[in-house]
Amino acid sequence: MEKKTIVNPLLEIRNIETYYDLIYAIRGASLTVAAGSVTAILGNNGAGKSTILKTLMGLIEDQPDKGTILFEGNRIDGRDTEDIVCRGISYVPEGREVFEELSVRENLLMGAYTRRDRDGVRRDFERIYDYFPILADRTHQWAGTLSGGEQQMLAIGRALMSRPKLLCLDEPSLGLSPILVKEIFRIITQINGEGVTILLVEQNARMALNIADTGLILENGRFVMKGPSRDLMDDPNVQEFYLGMQSETSAKGYQRWKRKRRWR
Amino acid sequence: MIDFIQMLINGIAAGSSYALIGLAMVIIYKTSEVPNFAQGEMALISTYVAYMLLEQHQFPSYLAFPLSLVFAVVLGCILEFTILRRAKEPNVLGMIIITIGIEMILMGLVSWKFGAEQKSMPFPISPYDSVMIGDFFVSTLEVLTLVVALCTMIVLFLFFRYSRLGMAMKATQQNPMAARIMGIRTRRILMATWGISSLVGASAGLLLSPVIMQPYMMWDPMLKGFAAAVMGGMTSLPGAVFGAYLLGIIENLFGGYISIEFKSVVAFAVIVLMLCIRPSGLFARHYVKKV
Amino acid sequence: MTFFSIDNLAIAFGGLQALQDIRFDVQAGEVFAIIGPNGAGKTTLFNCINGIYRPDAGNIRFDGRNIQGLRPDQVARLGIARTFQNIELFANMTTMENIMLGRHVFMRTGLFRGAAMWGPRSFAGREERDHRRQVEKIIDLLRLQAVRGKLVGALPYGTQKMVELARALALEPKLLLLDEPCAGMTAEEKQDMIFWIKDIQNDLGITILLIEHDMRMVMDISDRILAINFGQPITIGTADEVRRHPEVLKAYLGEEDHRESAA
């Protein structure tokens, strides 16, 4: 994949710290997302990946505690979520969060809430149904009764409806079938090709690093590794813990007693 | 037969005021899932404002009534802005208690200012004038209430159906967090709904005031309006109106033919039975969580 | 006699035929996987087994009994436990308490004995203690010690999945239904999960029905696989048979080599 040169950072997170009440979740993380790039954040369970995105979206009240977030050069930390969204960031939350008692169609409509151009919205409807044909079949079904994967598609589709500048995805491939995982990543690349910047949190490290320009690894609320995704893929530690290479030959008994290694 | 039809008419007449209150409650419930127990008292205070303008400041009624309606809107917005919005991590029960608290405050203010004595609202239409259609009577005030209720319903219905706001409200109710992610200004929407709902409630208060005007006047209509809204499904505007008329008719028929003593509670018994069959009211689809 | 069998199962929601003609049987001690595209009806199948949905037609036999039409709690009492695709934990309880709920069916403390729990030597106190001991075993097994006393609502996603598994194990099931146990886990965690599932199968002798989209995992641990699409079975067979089946390739895996993509 062609390396994109860093033109100007679309999003810049500087040294943010986030607390959940007394739990210190993000311990000073900085990150720059270049316009037009795909950035992937990897990390273990509980590392704080989702928290970074939530902080960015202004979803955690009174947070970040310290640090600044710049979007297109303007400070957005401490602002209302609605405001941040209107500036052109859209977000696929962890756990889908669809509107359960609205139909699929209405969910998508809500995604386009900030938009005024009716024709564009109609075209985007087509586009989403194109990406995910099964959603078209379920147009009038309540989103709450969709299958897990369908809900995930809906959440992604909904986020795409707003035509964002920056798209933040929290584990988009969660619960999707292999064919769809591929499809999702293909769509992400395609959207990226259309000029949308992508910030991606993924467990599926291989796929994520495959399409990302930059990768970051989060441990315990701090970034422990940053770099072009190629470099990360070649790193032995990353290979062992995130890409699962070493365990290819794994057998019972060996893995069980394996010590959990962490960068600390 | 004549009796029966007259009872139907009476039922519809009684239902109109329930319908207005029911609509008001539905509007707020649609966005915040809170049954607003202060609805009646919000209407009460607006009604007393109209009374004050008319009696104490000698405003003409074409000014006093619109002004009191404007007051209602402002009141609704202020309540939302100063109190409900401040609630951190609200759970539904906590919000209910807050509305009950507001109810007490408003009731206290009205009784403090005006005393508990029954007042006489100088309303342009006497509540005891009636028109006769064949053998049947309808009081003119009730005709007015009916018209207002139906118009309100239609306007609101169209508004919510054809404006994006309607769906945004529903989205806000179901998942406030996700709604904000969509860029829906949930706070503004909440404020607007409180304003509108207060307006609708206040019109019910004004229309009831010629018949009875004292601090407890809205208690019973509020409960009935709430019951009507539940009957209709709590999220459906036509449902609330339908429920209200059904309730009024059931009450009147039951009072007329079976027992007048239990007239005021029969509605609730019917509702319990109805809910056993349709647990989310007549007009709402029942949602069963999928795992 | 088969341990668990489904015959001719069908269910529809409104106009949508979610399941149709599903039939398979599972031998005791087997790991049986179910795969299929999103919305194929896998979770629905679990819900039918569980008694959450009532199938329109068909038979579900377990341990020589027809369990079709039983309530979920009755099914649980027969020894079928499950985990959920979207985590369904009791968010306001600690991990320990969550797992204790798995012991629910074994506890004899009723209303009155519970009310009379005056100290650890009362009936309820003794029972409580005994079951806590059982729960500790499970906590040790799944290495959840660190989160024993934490409210599960604030745990990371992957850990919540583990707690769910622990809770299901506490029921001492004969048949365990796992709905995407590895979703949202890192490669490393997935491997741990694979071993645990193997342990559960081998050491505890529990039969497992598994839904999973991670093909490597499915291939690794399942003895047989059922593939469904649009509510209808495509094929049943061993891992290799299924993954070569053209329809599975087309509808589910994508044409390329699945190993590449699914890791």
Next chain:
Amino acid sequence: EEGVTATEIHIGQWGPQTGPAAAWGSVARGTDAYFKMINERGGINGRKLIHHMFDDAYNPAKTKAGVKELQEGTGMFAWVSGVGTAPGLAVRDYLMERGVPWVGPSAGSLHWVDPPHKYLFAVYPLYALEARALCRYAVANMGKQKIAIIYQNDDYGKNGLKGAREELARHGIELVAEVPVNVTDSDLKPHVMKLKKSNAEVVLLWTTVRHAVMTVGISKAMRFQTQFMSTSTCSDFPLMMHISKGAWEGVIAATFAELPDSGYPLLQTYKQEAFDQYAAKGERWGLFYYAGIVFAEPLVEAIRRCGDDVTRERLVQELESLKDFKGISGKISYKPFDPNDPSCRQGQSQTFLVQCMAGGKAKQLTDWATID
């Protein structure tokens, strides 16, 4: 004696100032103004009356709390008035056990006098008696045969119903309709339809003020012509005319006190010296207000007669010795305590009937008469 010092006598009273029954709150405020008037005139034999009133919101639990607090804290010599049957019943035994006199509960209930209590003196005529007076007038003077009643579904209304039934039974008539109404009802159409269907020539109103007004108003709207007769609760004609927007005209009511605009000299004195001096802004010189005076009059008179020896035993003696005492209500008499005679503690049994004329003026139909 408890509650009595060289210069003061402490009297307690409860009354709802808040809650659904708050309209009755003016009773206590009336008593307050009355006591202030007496104190202004130098008190009773040199002692001032200290009035302690509290709001119980018509909630018996609160009544009991307040009464206990005042009785055990400050110490009341006696209690006066006190609105409501249920609140009164919640404290009756407490007061009687402690031997604290209680004069003039403001409700015409049998509970106060049957069985009689040594320290409890009722002033308000029994509701049943008022009903009798009205029925008797309707049958004997107006020649009506078809009489119906709409009554509040509680102690108050049921007493009225009972009285009406008894009186009509004497004439060999039965009520053509008995329609109960619950305090919380807001729609009285079905009730009025029932009345209308019975073709009653006379309808007795035994309800709250607002329900009475609604009944009369709805009847008007339904073109149901009949003679309405109401209990004394609704005999405040200016008020009734005002809130019914004129529909009240023609209604006949029983009363237990002189009419507000009757020019009765004592009443005028009260108006000028108590009401005009002490009533708060917004207060109305109406029945509910000077009812507070009516209930307190016998107590004040008895204390006066005690002279310097203000003790409870003496007070009871003096109250028992009241014979045909005339304040602004009917004549009041008590008899020495007799556990088997309910009438020994029912001070007043007189009433007279008035009719509401245009502008809220009252036309006196009968003179004060004692009903048996």
Next chain:
Amino acid sequence: MDMKRDYYEDVQLFTSGVVVFWMAIMLAALAIFPFLATSYYIYMANFLAINVIVVIGLNILVGYAGQVSLGHAGFFAIGAYGTVILMTEVHLPFLVALPLAGLIAAGFGFLLGLPSLRLEGPYLAIATLGFGLTITQIIGRIELFGGRQGLHTPELFIGPWHLESDRDFYFLLIPLTILLALTARNLIKTKVGRALIAIRDAEIAAETLGVNLMGYKTLAFAISAFYAGVGGGLYAFVLRFIEPEIFTLLMSIMFLAMVVVGGLGSIMGSITGACLLSWLDLQLRNILSIPYLGKWLEALSQEWFSITGVSNIQLIVFGAILVLIMLFEPLGIFGFWIRAKKYWKTWPF
């Protein structure tokens, strides 16, 4: 955190010596109190204790099982009437009549619980509200229950012990309250309580773990109604007189407010919530006799409001307290407590 904890920990009645110490002091204070206070304060204590009982029961339903009830005054009435009727008509001794009346209330609770299986939120609120209103209507209709005129309670004997004064009653009531509170605490710590919380948090998951939804939901209603019924039976004797109009919707709302203000799902919260709100309810009538403030309020009323309605300030104050507590601590008083504890633990930081 990593250590295996003592299995006893949650099972024991008192978790530490400190707790035992404070408990002992509390008990001593409760025991001496009636000898120092006048009967007014004892009456108030009794009144609070009854509310505590009802609110604990209601919390089991609302806080633990997650069902709302606006009809608890109905169960309260059933308990009150049940106890009195069983004593006067069936001639049962008080100590038999009281739990029996509680059981009758529980029976009604069970019945009301049946429709609740499918209802939630406002739907359940209306159903229970209707129940509360209907019950008092029905009681008022039945002559055996004294109809609208009400009933006086009979003399109260427990064996040879004649309970005449409030103080006598206090000695019956307080131990009973403590017993009921501890019972509730035990109940929610064991199987039943866990199942209820499970149903509240994730109904379907609970079901698949073998929790019988129907059984436990109705059980929650029944337990809660039982507490309300027992409370009602005691209330009749504190008031010594009952009539249908006492058991209003307002009463149900007050109970609910006490639960929520105290803290959903906390027994200690229920106790403090019930005490605080019922104390306020009784005491606010004296607000105008507070030095300075009272005078100022009166002056304010003269100027801007009306003197005739001045007592309504208590309504405003009460409402404002409800609002403020809920705004600043949605978890109720219990939330304050948790926060204080947390703060204390991490104090120097």
